[in-house]
Amino acid sequence: QVQLVQSGAEVLRPGASMKVSCKSSGYTFTTYEINWVRQASGQGLEWMGWMSGSNGDAGLAQKFQGRVSLTRDTSINTAYMQLSDLRPEDTAVYYCARGDYDSSGDHFYFYMDVWGTGTPVTVSS
């Protein structure tokens, strides 16, 4: 079945960097996007960015531009999200999610149908 398996929990100091991996299986990696979403404890979902599985095109939320780097390795069907200059407010669960984006008639559609296992990240001195 389709799965996204993420790397494990991390505890990091302020100012450090982290790199979360998201390994896909059960589908053709290059035919979907991978999106990254985070959720602080008790808060809503916050979108961080997307990357095309086919050509590596990417888009980032303005809030994360300059601090987030999205990459992929199609040989092992894995996407990566690197967040630098970590702050305590970056403490959250980070999810990857498979995204599909296309048009249908006069509308577009976008959805994230498969979500990763989640990576808890704690930033604390």
Place this chain on the structure above:
Amino acid sequence: SSELTQAPAVSVALGQTVTITCQGDSLKTFYASWYQQKPGQAPVSVIHYKDIRPSGIPDRFSGSYSGNTASLTIAGAQAEDEAVYYCNSRDSSGNYVLFGGGTKLTVL
């Protein structure tokens, strides 16, 4: 506008019908998708592409549209439907992804 607006909370009696709405200018261009999230779990897609239910989602979940408003309806709500529901689309440019703030559904 680049926002999706949801009511923070709604309640429904067991077995009754409830509708959760999501408003935003992007919905004039993009169909909304809906996600259910229970405590300690990853979100689960319940409606996408306007009104399609992924495999395994009960048929009591349905989606609809009117203008810039998308709606998620649960007909005959069950105790296991108690969760936070998020709507989602891209912004009108297609470059950014938007989430609503989430609606906490309580089944009484």
